[in-house]
Amino acid sequence: MQTGLLNTYQKSVSNRSYIAWVMSGALLTFYVLIYFTDFFTPIAAQLHLGGKWGMYGTLYTIFIVGFGIVFLRRHGQTPYQRLRTLSIMFFQVVFAFALPHVMEMFDTPGYNFAYFWPLNYSAFYPSTIASQPLPFILYSMIGAFILVPVLTFFYGKRWYCSWVCGCGGLAETAGDSFRHLSSKTTKAWRFERYSIHIVLLFAVVTTVIVVTSFIFESRTGDEFSVVYPIFSKIAGPVKGFYGFLVGAILSGVLGVGLYPLMGSRVWCRFFCPLAAFMGLIQKFGRFRITVKDEMCISCGNCSTYCEMGIDVRQYAQNNQDFKRAACVGCGICAHVCPRGVLKLENKWDFASWGDAAGVEHVDV
Amino acid sequence: MHYVIIGNGVAGINAAGSVRMRDSESKITIISSESDHFFSRTALMYVFCGQMSAEDVEPYERDLYARTNYDRVRGRVASVDSGANKLTLTSGEVVSFDSLLIASGSVPFMVDYPGIDLDGVGNFVTWQNLEWLTEQAKTARKAIIVGGGLIGIESLEILHLAGIKTTMVVREDSFWPIAFSKPEGDMITEHVRNHGAEMMLATETDEIVGENGSVTGLKTKDGQTLEADLIIFAIGVIPQTEFLKDSGIELSERGGIIVDEKLATNVPDIWAAGDCTAVVWFNGVRRPEQLWYTGRDQGKVAGFNMLATESERKDYKRKTFYNSAKFFDIEYTTAGYVNFNFDGERDWYQCDSIKETSQRITYMPDGAVIGFNMLGSRWDHRPLVKWVEEKRDIKWVLEHLHEACFDEEFSPKFKVTEPAPALT
Incomplete structure (x- = not known):
């Protein structure tokens, strides 16, 4: 116990x-x-x-x-x-x-x-870059585009x-x-797959628009700003809307506000763009959860205490090692398992590359 | 075709799945007197402790029965008329079938001690038991667990955690001798006592005493009277096959349904799986396998065979034995054949009394390893089983033992400290 x-x-x-x-x-x-x-x-x-x-x-x-x-x-x-x-x-x-x-x-x-982009969504906004010394700007870039993917892969x-x-x-x-309190239903899982990737896309698009519009504005009068004036026009509102919706409402107000009702990872599971980005890499990376064959007693402690709402038990009782994009590797599933069935591991496993979804809620 | 399954437990639900996977048309009816939804019996203790909710212990979402088109009948089967392919419920309702699977599971084994019918005496096996115990625990102050097995120690743990002064009464002079050597059993006993729960060894029940219909204590054979207002009997489980007495289905001496290697009974179109069957073990003995994963496997095989043509049918064959359990905080993994008392077997053993871990490896005089008993740390039974099947030498096994470690990452590296035995 x-x-x-x-x-x-x-x-x-x-x-x-x-x-x-x-x-x-x-x-x-x-x-x-x-x-x-x-x-x-x-x-x-x-x-x-x-x-x-x-x-x-x-x-x-x-x-x-x-x-x-x-x-x-x-x-x-x-x-x-x-x-x-x-x-x-x-x-x-x-x-x-x-x-x-x-x-x-x-x-x-x-x-x-x-604190890396795109979680730190303003990392590459021109206003941020202008206020920081060069080494920090370089670190922001190396962090988001090299450090994060490489560490996540391994x-x-x-x-x-x-x-x-x-x-x-x-x-x-x-x-x-x-x-x-995180929902383990198939419904929640379906929602999560849309919502988190939409936010990631939104984050990328917002940054691209803001950066592009800056470049265009700094080249006032040349053909680009004539051809694509739309960038300058929408950059402000898009940036503002992202900050309001994702930066404030989803990560803060709902992300923490819903802890007592929907569990502690509402933001991380459904909306965090960095989690989405790393989840995509995790599918192809080394990290996985190993399941001992035919040892699971289906008690469900693992699923119950998974804050990301992963129905770990489905994999455990089906004897499937698995990779899930959502898994944040807190290790509680393995920790609470009364039969020691699960183990978090970093392990080369070419056979299961990209096999992130694993079983889709196997019925029987 | 109409498939009828008696039992909504792990064997029954897996059999139903096995059928439905290859036959989306046929009618499948699952009869249960216990619950509307399949739940994990092994997790009853977590529900009692408030660690899980009723829905948490159900391995499938509740739309399973609608989604997979299983009909459910809540009721208890009174008898099976195998000639007419019909069964009768205690309510009088008659259900006819083309193919029947009996997966009725176990019932607690009870001894007819005087006072066994008193209020406050019960078991901890079914969902109804859980409800009963939850009610009892609200007022109980002192509890006794009779029996030294897995259900016993789990009951001891949860009642102790519920703040009830609980004593486990064990007939043997060390804990669970069927699986543990004396030092291993003693380690568990000490661990339990350190938690503040009590385990009385070498104590046999004589009678249960009570007042006004309610239990007040338990008298032991050596004349002590232990005070208790709640007594759980956990002295084993036996196949739930009372209702088959006059069915013509062949039962073993202890009530297990005799099945062949395809899990068919002696009656055509009637199959059996799970705790209620008596299957042939590796040593030729016929007895039930009362494990979660064997129930699941038997269910899958029986379901497959019910639908298959005679030539397609699969054998149910249990390979090398293994199991796991948990005694309060001490995890347990076993693989192969420990405590089966083969001629000439010997043990290699090491323990760490501070960390409460021990490893015991049983081997034959020629050095071939036949079994592992691991306490207090996590082990991957797959390599252990493989080594037993490959008859690996004890020296080789000790050199490779760390490879089977399954502890969480960053755990201290496992070390063999006891020397390998010199073989003569």
């Missing part, structure tokens, strides 16, 4: 009781206020936390560290869970929180080295999603009590 999971369904916080609804309402309100109003600005100033985003960053870090400790008490029995939780806490405290502050003290713009997207990322960090720690 995983004693940390005892009475999960009896706790009002984690069983979608009215308390969960109230919590979700409070979170939604908080996010709407912080994104769209200056309600928190005076409070932040009083607390000497800089602006409202300074306050938010501080709160965020406190939550990851605090609930990281709770997580370690709950699931820290194995080295994998210990290491990746410490890693998440480290990247939040040092890379996301402390380092940017230190840089600002030295009059350099704050830069988070663990280690799966977990190197980022459940070891480094701040969104994933909050999900793994503060969101741990809600991981079983």
Whole structure:
């Protein structure tokens, strides 16, 4: 028995009781206020936390560290869970929180080295590039186009999603009590495959439009801007809409606001463009989950506690090693399996290249 | 064709799937007295503990029956008229069939101790048992588990975690001697006690005592009376075949349905799969295989054979034995034949009492390895089984043992510390 999971369904916080609804309402309100109003600005100033985003960053870090400790008490029995939780806490405290502050003290713009395009959707906007020294711009490019795909190919997207990322960090720690609330239905899976790739496409298109329009504008009068004036016209609205819909509503308001009702990975599973990008690479990469043949007792702990809503049990009871684009490699499925059936591995396996979907909800 | 399946458990549902996969037309009826939806019996303990919901332990989405066009009948089969291809439910309803699969599973084995019918005495095997136990646990303060097997220790764990002072009463003088040596059993016993639960060894039940129809305790053969307001009997399960007594279907002495290697019974068009069958084991003994994965396999094979022509039919053949379990936090993997007491067998054994891990390898005098018993860490049974089948030498096995490790990544590397035995 995983004693940390005892009475999960009896706790009002984690069983979608009215308390969960109230919590979700409070979170939604908080996010709407912080994104769209200056309600928190005076409070932040009083607390000497800089602006409202300074306050938010501080709160965020406190939550990851605090609930990281709770997580370690709950699931820290194995080295994998210990290491990746410490890693998440480290990247939040040092890379996301402390380092940017230190840089600002030295009059350099704050830069988070663990935050890559297209999750960091403004990374290549001309306005961002203009405000940063050249090495940071180069790092943004190397990070997004070399570091991310290469590491993902070798280690799966977990190197980022459940070891480094701040969104994933909050999900793994503060969101741990809600991981079983992710929907395992075929319906949710179908929705996820559309939604996440649409957001990825949207992110790419937005960046391309914004960058192109800048190039055109800087070449005013030449034939391109005459032929394609549309770019300059729509760049502003598209950028604004992406920021509003993806940057604020999907990642923040709904992404965290729905924790108590739909699980901790709503953003990561349905909308995150970086997760979508890495998921595509993961299909062809080395990372997979190995299943021991004919040992599964179909208890369903793995599926229940999969925060990404993967029905792990289907693979386990069908004796199928598998790769799923969604899997963030948190390892909880293997951790809670009472028969030790599952193992996360990085392993060359040419036979299953691109075989990401695996079984499509095998019936019988 | 009308296929009727008695039992909505793992054998029944897999048989139904096996049929439906190759025949989308025929009528398939699944009869169950227990539940509307197939659920994983092995996960009852997690539902009790609130670790999983009722729906979480159902391996398929609830539209399975509609999607695959299975008819369901809720009811208990009272008798099977094998001559007329008909069966009768306890409600009186008659269901006729062209082909019948009996996958009725097990019922708890009970001994007729005085007081066995008192309120507060029960089992933990069915969904109804789960509901009963959930109700009992609300008021119970002291519980006793009779029996030292898997269901017993799982019941001990969940009642202990529910805050009930629970004692397990085991007849043998070490835990689960059918699978464990004394040191292995003792490690489990100590682990259980360190958790604060109690395990009494070498203690036999004499009678159950009660007041006003409710249980108040258990009297042991050595004259102690243990106080309890809840007693779970977990002394094994036997095939649920009472309803077949007058059916003409041949049963073994202990009630298991006698099947051939195709899983057919002695009656044409009647098949059997899962816990309720008695199949021939590797050593020629006929007895049930009461495991989850054998139930699944038998169901698949029986379903296939029900539909197949005589020449297509597959044999159900169990290869080398293996199994796994978990005792509180200690995971267990076994492969091959440990504790089967072959002539001349010997053990190589090492343990780490701090990490609560141990490995035992049984081998024959010529060095050929015949079985593994691994506690406290994860092992891949596939190489272990292969090595047994290949009759690998104990020295070679010890050199390669780390390859079968299945612990999570970053776990400390497994090491062989005990020397390999010198063979004479």
